[in-house]
Amino acid sequence: MKKLIAGVVLGVSLTAMAHGAGDPQAGEQNAAVCAGCHGQGGQKPIMGNYPKLSGLGETYLHKQLVAIQAGDRAIPEMTGLLDGKSDQELQDLAAYFDSNEMIVNQASPEGxxxxxxxxxxxxxxxxxxxxxxxxxxxxxxxxxxxxxxxxxxxxxxxxxxxxxxxxxxxxxxxxxxxxxxxxxxxxxxxxxxxxxxxxxxx
CATH class of the missing domain: 1.10.760.10 (Cytochrome c-like domain)
Known part of the structure; x- marks a missing residue:
């Protein structure tokens, strides 16, 4: 019985790790300012050279948010937007955007x-x-x-x-x-x- 319980606990822990440490609901509450450029849920940016954030992967998104906040990845349009946010808030934002479905474009036949x-x-x-x-x-x-x-x-x-x-x-x-x-x-x-x-x- 103890082995079974240990296995369940380990399984739940690994599942939590696989899905990241962020809370999508908490992230959504802080994502309103992001929608101005990236669209609701990060699905439809206002310009083609802005990225879609939806479904990119929580690990990747969190790493990029940390780099932008630290100034290691310079994006003029993002200046100051992440100032004062805790690492948990960045993780929550990453989880929120990752939880949304990527809307696929129509590729051009040329090339x-x-x-x-x-x-x-x-x-x-x-x-x-x-x-x-x-x-x-x-x-x-x-x-x-x-x-x-x-x-x-x-x-x-x-x-x-x-x-x-x-x-x-x-x-x-x-x-x-x-x-x-x-x-x-x-x-x-x-x-x-x-x-x-x-x-x-x-």
Whole structure:
């Protein structure tokens, strides 16, 4: 009986860890200001070069909020918005946005095949690995590793971030180093193609 109870307790603990430490309901109460740019629930940003926050992964979102608050990831539009928030409040915001469903865009037919080939198989000639290796074949990301969901993200935002990785202006953590290495090998045309592809991936 003791083993059974211990197993249940361990299972519940692991489930809690897997779903993160944030409270989505508490996060929703602090998310009103975010809706001005990212849309209700982080689902429909007012501009294409702003990210959708819905469903990205709580681990990833929390890490980015911490980096923005600390000034390690400079986003002028976010200046001062996270000042004074506790780590728990940031965790709650991450949990709230992650709890909302990503609304997938309609990808453009132009360059779609090139984008799919890059996402699924990379470019062996230039040493670009397949995006699917880290971000999941369906674009769902990898929550434990902190790799974000890409399926449905705005193409303009993906283009902006890949170029930021490529020129070294987005370098906030160990995952950034991986992306900087990948992006350094991508051409503008490849960046646009893969960004378009992931915007419609589900």
């Amino acid at each position: 779609l095949e090139q984008g799919e080939a890059l996402y699924r198989g990379g470019n062996m000639a230039s040493g670009v690995p397949a995006c699917a290796g880290c971000h999941n074949p369906r674009g769902q990301g990898n929550e434990p590793a902190g790799y974000p969901m890409l399926g449905g993200q705005n193409a303009d935002y993906v283009i902006k971030q890949l170029k930021a990785y490529r020129d070294g202006t987005r370098a906030t953590d160990s995952n950034s180093a991986i992306m900087m290495d990948v992006a350094a090998k991508l051409t503008d045309a490849e960046i646009e193609a893969v960004a378009n592809y992931v915007s419609g991936l589900n």
